[in-house]
Amino acid sequence: MKTIQEIEKIRNEKRTELDLRINTQANTREKHILVCRGTGCTSSKSPKIIETFRKIIEEKNLQNVRVIQTGCFGLCAKGPIVIIRPEETFYAHVKPEDCEEIIQSHICEGKKVERLLCKNIDGKLVYQLNKLDFYKKQKRIALKNCGLIDPENIDEYIAFDGYKAIQQVLTEMKPNDVIDMITKSGLRGRGGAGFPTGKKWSFAQKEQEDQKYIVCNADEGDPGAFMDRSILEGDPHCVLEAMAIAGFAIGANQGYIYVRAEYPIAVQRLKIAINQAREYGLLGDNILGTGFQFDIDIRLGAGAFVCGEETALLESIEGRRGQPRVKPPYPASQGLFGKPTVINNVETLANITKIILNGADWYASIGTENSKGTKVFALGGNVNNVGLVEVPMGTTLREIVYDIGGGIPNGRNFKAAQTGGPSGGCIPEEHLDTPIDYESLAQIGSMMGSGGLIVMDDTKCMVNLAKFYLEFTVAESCRKMHTM
Amino acid sequence: MEENCANQRIQAQTKEILQKYRKEKDLLITILNDVQEKFGFIPKQAQMVISEYLSIPMAEIYGVITFYSRFTLAPKGKYNLSICLGTACYVKGSQKLLDRAKERLKIEPGEVTPDGKFSIDDVRCVGACGLAPVFMVNDEVYGNATVKQLDEVIDKYMNL
Numbered sequence: 001m002k003t004i005q006e007i008e009k010i011r012n013e014k015r016t017e018l019d020l021r022i023n024t025q026a027n028t029r030e031k032h033i034l035v036c037r038g039t040g041c042t043s044s045k046s047p048k049i050i051e052t053f054r055k056i057i058e059e060k061n062l063q064n065v066r067v068i069q070t071g072c073f074g075l076c077a078k079g080p081i082v083i084i085r086p087e088e089t090f091y092a093h094v095k096p097e098d099c100e101e102i103i104q105s106h107i108c109e110g111k112k113v114e115r116l117l118c119k120n121i122d123g124k125l126v127y128q129l130n131k132l133d134f135y136k137k138q139k140r141i142a143l144k145n146c147g148l149i150d151p152e153n154i155d156e157y158i159a160f161d162g163y164k165a166i167q168q169v170l171t172e173m174k175p176n177d178v179i180d181m182i183t184k185s186g187l188r189g190r191g192g193a194g195f196p197t198g199k200k201w202s203f204a205q206k207e208q209e210d211q212k213y214i215v216c217n218a219d220e221g222d223p224g225a226f227m228d229r230s231i232l233e234g235d236p237h238c239v240l241e242a243m244a245i246a247g248f249a250i251g252a253n254q255g256y257i258y259v260r261a262e263y264p265i266a267v268q269r270l271k272i273a274i275n276q277a278r279e280y281g282l283l284g285d286n287i288l289g290t291g292f293q294f295d296i297d298i299r300l301g302a303g304a305f306v307c308g309e310e311t312a313l314l315e316s317i318e319g320r321r322g323q324p325r326v327k328p329p330y331p332a333s334q335g336l337f338g339k340p341t342v343i344n345n346v347e348t349l350a351n352i353t354k355i356i357l358n359g360a361d362w363y364a365s366i367g368t369e370n371s372k373g374t375k376v377f378a379l380g381g382n383v384n385n386v387g388l389v390e391v392p393m394g395t396t397l398r399e400i401v402y403d404i405g406g407g408i409p410n411g412r413n414f415k416a417a418q419t420g421g422p423s424g425g426c427i428p429e430e431h432l433d434t435p436i437d438y439e440s441l442a443q444i445g446s447m448m449g450s451g452g453l454i455v456m457d458d459t460k461c462m463v464n465l466a467k468f469y470l471e472f473t474v475a476e477s478c479r480k481m482h483t484m
Numbered sequence: 485m486e487e488n489c490a491n492q493r494i495q496a497q498t499k500e501i502l503q504k505y506r507k508e509k510d511l512l513i514t515i516l517n518d519v520q521e522k523f524g525f526i527p528k529q530a531q532m533v534i535s536e537y538l539s540i541p542m543a544e545i546y547g548v549i550t551f552y553s554r555f556t557l558a559p560k561g562k563y564n565l566s567i568c569l570g571t572a573c574y575v576k577g578s579q580k581l582l583d584r585a586k587e588r589l590k591i592e593p594g595e596v597t598p599d600g601k602f603s604i605d606d607v608r609c610v611g612a613c614g615l616a617p618v619f620m621v622n623d624e625v626y627g628n629a630t631v632k633q634l635d636e637v638i639d640k641y642m643n644l
Contacts, residue, residue, distance in 0.1 A: 261554055
């Protein structure tokens with residue numbers, strides 16, 4: 001259990017120590033070798049890379065060199081990825097056998113290993129991460145810490161303003177202030193439907209009940225979507241902190257994270273994060289000594305697409321078949337165990353601490369008239385830079401596919417992009433310049449959805465794809481649509 | 485006699501899992517996940533122990549098990565081949581992988597080969613879309629997969 005002063009001390013000390021993570025000009029002799037331990041890079045042997053680096057460093061008895069596991073850097077197509085800071089060198093497709101050369105050439109002799117660098121569309125080698133085309137049009141808010149910190153180390157999270165928002169909320173704000181701020185920011189649900197988050201919180205706050213709940217929906221069921229998984233793997237604490245803030249705002253003292261059992265790394269990191277937060281007194285009976293009580297438990301899903309629907313999800317947390325309930329009553333009045341409940345998606349929650357710290361006006365200045373902030377997309381299919389991207393709302397599909405995504409491989413042409421998962425739609429070429437926001441996507445017959453964005457080239461058959469999705473929806477239907 | 489022994493072992497191991505949990509009905513799915521992990525399926529003996537512990541009727545437990553695709557009532561093969569049919573993998577040709585696996589092993593998804601060695605699952609996105617198309621053998625992920633690679637992997641496990 002730590003006091004506010006103790007947390008601040010950790011923050012200041014750690015922040016100085018980790019300055020080289022965000023400052024390419026940092027005045028230090030230290031080097032941090034960051035290795036992606038997201039699901040993608042982990043399946044292509046990044047744990048072996050970490051082990052090899054550590055072994056070589058020990059053998060050579062190198063001081064001032066640290067190897068750190070991080071969450072997803074985003075450019076999954078180039079994995080496994082290794083980034084060396086402070087100089088921000090981005091090495092792609094690294095194999096365990098490359099580690100020796102990276103250490104010898106880059107760390108010991110100061111010469112970058114050119115054969116492992118990436119090229120931009122113009123064919124030029126890229127020596128620094130922020131010069132990569134892939135990152136130029138992106139703006140990272142929800143993914144801010146992904147790829148920057150070790151997700152299994154709470155001190156690294158604290159160093160980059162972690163648990164500062166909850167401190168501010170508990171010491172300076174009233175529940176209504178928090179809700180007003182979130183409402184004013186214009187944040188809308190990132191699970192797909194886009195309901196205003198502040199409004200959702202205020203409904204639950206108005207209910208007169210002793211027991212209320214916060215539920216985090218991490219049942220990312222849309223095929224081709226891995227935004228939420230990457231946030232949980234790369235920055236689990238930001239979700240915990242946001243849930244505690246939501247709990248304070250509506251008057252809840254218990255939270256549940258409903259996460260897919262198919263995401264073992266995310267589950268593991270969440271467990272570690274919850275234990276660390278409890279140990280520091282950032283979850284539990286008396287958070288930061290303010291008397292505020294809030295704790296979080298994990299519930300695993302077991303492979304049912306429909307459980308992403310909020311009332312089916314509640315049934316599942318209660319231990320039953322995930323069959324949707326009839327609404328109303330809405331969860332805000334009668335949710336989990338019949339009590340008022342706020343259910344927010346992972347990415348929605350990942351925006352909360354940033355809004356508290358930077359203000360509602362800052363957040364509302366990003367994006368379009370009715371869709372504020374950024375959106376994370378899992379860019380997949382027939383596109384060169386497959387991976388995770390975060391862009392301001394209003395960015396066009398063309399920018400995502402061509403400028404960030406690097407276009408279609410093998411010289412093929414663009415045919416369509418699928419957004420919104422099985423209930424979304426396919427966007428043909430004539431709509432490539434549509435700005436991505438909730439209303440514009442709905443207008444052209446698709447939807448924002450949770451953020452899967454699958455690009456298809458001109459060899460793909462749309463009839464076949466329609467069949468594929470129909471088979472999916474038949475298999476996963478909740479069979480409740482009886483009054484259409 | 486042998487069967488009795490196996491049943492008792494399952495019951496004992498299930499009780500061991502239950503020790504971690506309070507007697508609350510909402511923990512059913514959490515417990516089933518642990519049991520599935522432990523045995524590779526959910527044996528009837530385990531269901532009986534859980535039923536008694538949580539005071540939930542067997543029929544209801546059966547209902548929950550059959551609702552969620554992660555839970556199975558029969559063991560899978562020693563090498564469970566999961567082929568991802570998420571959109572990103574599908575667009576990159578994972579149907580060909582599934583067709584080939586079915587052709588080679590002569591079973592359908594959800595079935596086990598007669599020798600108990602292989603089973604096939606068609607899964608809905610394992611989240612490794614950056615490596616599409618993807619298949620897995622137990623927990624081992626094979627990314628940017630081709631039919632040729634799948635053949636080689638099947639050959640490897642056949643000869644083990």
